[in-house]
Amino acid sequence: xxxxxxxxxxxxxxxxxxxxxxxxxxxxxxxxxxxxxxxxxxxxxxxxxxxxxxxxxxxxxxxxxxxxxxxxxxxxxxxxxxxxxxxxxxxxxxxxxxxxxxxxxxxxxxxxxxxxxxxxxxxxxxxxxxxxxxxxxxxxxxxxxxxxxxxxxxxxxxxxxxxxxxxxxxxxxxxxxxxxxxxxxxxxxxxxxxxxxxxxxxxxxxxxxxxxxxxxxxxxxxxxxxxxxxxxxxxxxxxxxxxxxxxxxxxxxxxxxxxxxxxxxxxxxxxxxxxxxxxxxxxxxxxxxxxxxxxxxxxxxxxxxxxxxxxxxxxxxxxxxxxxxxxxxxxxxxxxxxxxxxxxxx
Amino acid sequence: xxxxxxxxxxxxxxxxxxxxxxxxxxxxxxxxxxxxxxxxxxxxxxxxxxxxxxxxxxxxxxxxxxxxxxxxxxxxxxxxxxxxxxxxxxxxxxxxxxxxxxxxxxxxxxxxxxxxxxxxxxxxxxxxxxxxxxxxxxxxxxxxxxxxxxxxxxxxxxxxxxxxxxxxxxxxxxxxxxxxxxxxxxxxxxxxxxxxxxxxxxxxxxxxxxxxxxxxxxxxxxxxxxxxxxxxxxxxxxxxxxxxxxxxxxxxxxxxxxxxxxxxxxxxxxxxxxxxxxxxxxxxxxxxxxxxxxxxxxxxxxxxxxxxxxxxxxxxxxxxxxxxxxxxxxxxxxxxxxxxxxxxxx
Numbered sequence: 001x002x003x004x005x006x007x008x009x010x011x012x013x014x015x016x017x018x019x020x021x022x023x024x025x026x027x028x029x030x031x032x033x034x035x036x037x038x039x040x041x042x043x044x045x046x047x048x049x050x051x052x053x054x055x056x057x058x059x060x061x062x063x064x065x066x067x068x069x070x071x072x073x074x075x076x077x078x079x080x081x082x083x084x085x086x087x088x089x090x091x092x093x094x095x096x097x098x099x100x101x102x103x104x105x106x107x108x109x110x111x112x113x114x115x116x117x118x119x120x121x122x123x124x125x126x127x128x129x130x131x132x133x134x135x136x137x138x139x140x141x142x143x144x145x146x147x148x149x150x151x152x153x154x155x156x157x158x159x160x161x162x163x164x165x166x167x168x169x170x171x172x173x174x175x176x177x178x179x180x181x182x183x184x185x186x187x188x189x190x191x192x193x194x195x196x197x198x199x200x201x202x203x204x205x206x207x208x209x210x211x212x213x214x215x216x217x218x219x220x221x222x223x224x225x226x227x228x229x230x231x232x233x234x235x236x237x238x239x240x241x242x243x244x245x246x247x248x249x250x251x252x253x254x255x256x257x258x259x260x261x262x263x264x265x266x267x268x269x270x271x272x273x274x275x276x277x278x279x280x281x282x283x284x285x286x287x288x289x290x291x292x293x294x295x296x297x298x299x300x301x302x303x304x305x306x307x308x309x310x311x312x313x314x315x316x317x318x319x320x321x322x323x324x325x326x327x328x329x330x331x332x333x334x335x336x337x338x339x340x341x342x343x344x345x346x
Numbered sequence: 347x348x349x350x351x352x353x354x355x356x357x358x359x360x361x362x363x364x365x366x367x368x369x370x371x372x373x374x375x376x377x378x379x380x381x382x383x384x385x386x387x388x389x390x391x392x393x394x395x396x397x398x399x400x401x402x403x404x405x406x407x408x409x410x411x412x413x414x415x416x417x418x419x420x421x422x423x424x425x426x427x428x429x430x431x432x433x434x435x436x437x438x439x440x441x442x443x444x445x446x447x448x449x450x451x452x453x454x455x456x457x458x459x460x461x462x463x464x465x466x467x468x469x470x471x472x473x474x475x476x477x478x479x480x481x482x483x484x485x486x487x488x489x490x491x492x493x494x495x496x497x498x499x500x501x502x503x504x505x506x507x508x509x510x511x512x513x514x515x516x517x518x519x520x521x522x523x524x525x526x527x528x529x530x531x532x533x534x535x536x537x538x539x540x541x542x543x544x545x546x547x548x549x550x551x552x553x554x555x556x557x558x559x560x561x562x563x564x565x566x567x568x569x570x571x572x573x574x575x576x577x578x579x580x581x582x583x584x585x586x587x588x589x590x591x592x593x594x595x596x597x598x599x600x601x602x603x604x605x606x607x608x609x610x611x612x613x614x615x616x617x618x619x620x621x622x623x624x625x626x627x628x629x630x631x632x633x634x635x636x637x638x639x640x641x642x643x644x645x646x647x648x649x650x651x652x653x654x655x656x657x658x659x660x661x662x663x664x665x666x667x668x669x670x671x672x673x674x675x676x677x678x679x680x681x682x683x684x685x686x687x688x689x690x691x692x
Contacts, residue, residue: 020689020691021689021690021691022689024691041404042519042521045522045605046443046521046522046523046589046605047408047439047440047442047443047522047589047590048406048407048408048439048440048442048443048445048510048512048519049406049407049408050404050405050406050407050443050514050519051404051405051407052404052405052516053399053405055401058387058396058397058398059396059397059398059399059405060394060395060396061394061395061396061397061449061451061494061495061509061511062393062394062395062495063451063453063495063496063497063507063509064453064497065453065454065455065497065498065499065505065507067455067499067500067501067502067505069502070455070499070500070501071499093393093394094393094394096393096394097392097393097394097396099394103407105407105409105509107409107410107411107453107507108411109411109413109416109505112691115691148407149407149408149409150409151409151410151411151507152411152690153411153413153416153417153690154413154416154690154691155413155416155503155505156413156415156503157501157502157503159411159413159455159501159505161409161411161453161497161507163407163409163451163509164394165407166394168396170398173388173394173396175388175392176391176392176393243392243393244393259391259392343366343367343368344367344498344499344500345366345367345370345458345461345500
């Protein structure tokens, strides 16, 4: 029997009441139950989980590490947002391959105080880890992705490493390499909105403290992974290359060009700006989790896929000596677009 | 052409020379190349890796989180040991299911100084992350397990989350549930040696600083995952249940009893003690990464499997009210064996 999404996300969830690793694990196990798990033969509780694929499928695997102070801040981000973002990052990688989610695995490192119930106005409130799981599992329910395993450890800072697995028919995954000069460049949704919301969050975190429910209009706190759009593109075979915009358009497009051995021209005026975004944020902001993809000139693409707008932002061109990988065109002038998105250790 | 293990582990490896995430990632990519990768259709470099299974196989997946200060200490453990242990923990979980390694994924969070070359006696020496990769990749070469992806981020403390995937014929994986009263209980190798070496390491870390090469006689710094033994047991269908001894025999055997709805009796005098181990360390020490398994009375087991001794340490008995899950028998007396192995947040 299929429950509606609304019913599932409102189900009563057990809470982390007792301390101790086994008690927390048993709560996570109970909370993760109830999500359909067609591809999972064995979930949480043994040395490994066991996944099954159909004979004509490959398994896409991605891991994304989120670290307190680097990817989120305890005094900025509501715990529900941290949980949502943790899973959304992995789902976005599956979307970029056109893969259908099979199962997630969560490794959590937590300071002890984040596992203990809080005190709000005298009453006992949910612990940080419970609220983190609210955010993560609500998104998991929305995408029918069961939590099939993971690890839990005490840690001086909060860290969450998410593994997403997905299935994709053999040889049909959307790859970064494969685009050719002449192909058109597209993005889903809009760019720079996540960076704009992050800037607002940094200015006055208190205004965002009550944003504990996922919303379409909160691209930094609650990014919407483009799973349906990736599946649509893969099924129709229209995209010659695809990836997600996680580090910023300028950096991500440079990767796509490298893997495809191509160059690209981007039309500044065509870029779909997110709420509050400047051109600068749209080019370099990062964490938009939109899909960046290319398609041959002959491909007929709709204006939107599964309710999300599709915008042509430029075209692929041949690589030439003394020309930048990516060129930004504004009116009649053009300039090299250097990758200035996010890079660790830089 | 198959290279000998010795040849492969001594190959010249590129080093992390430049700083910056992309430079480090590209070094890891180069260093990970050259390991056979039959089940990996697409490795490091896209949004996801792509794995392939044979039609009659399932994929075993496990994740293990290692955190500085909890699982290792920078001033105790040589970096090579941290890398080795990171991979060995995951391989041990595959071994416990009787799975054959397919690919590993590594999420690394590192303080900046661990990515920079050190200074030893005036000369530039390898960075911590390079030596960590030495340890991890030498073990990966030994077990033919390619590094197919992962994530890298700057972090205030060092953390390494490893994902191991392995293949196992459908319905043949060794599980924790499945043992019955009357079955005999076995372990591979010896117990308590890892805890004994850890105690010695804590006492005088300097004595261990030069232990940078994996050795059979270093159960804490360089545990040997029992992959061959797990495969042997699974192929012959002799084990009724199996798991690895990671948290300590008392804790792990209690899990196995719970999952199988059984109780167990352990003979104190039969326990194979590792070098320097006391009975206490063998019962509760943890991190031995031996296999704990059960087999029906009728099963004929050899004295050793792939060069590692097998020892019967007790038997499964029915669950009875007022009797402990696990009972320790010493001569003619018996006492309840409470789980006193490792538990986070306790």
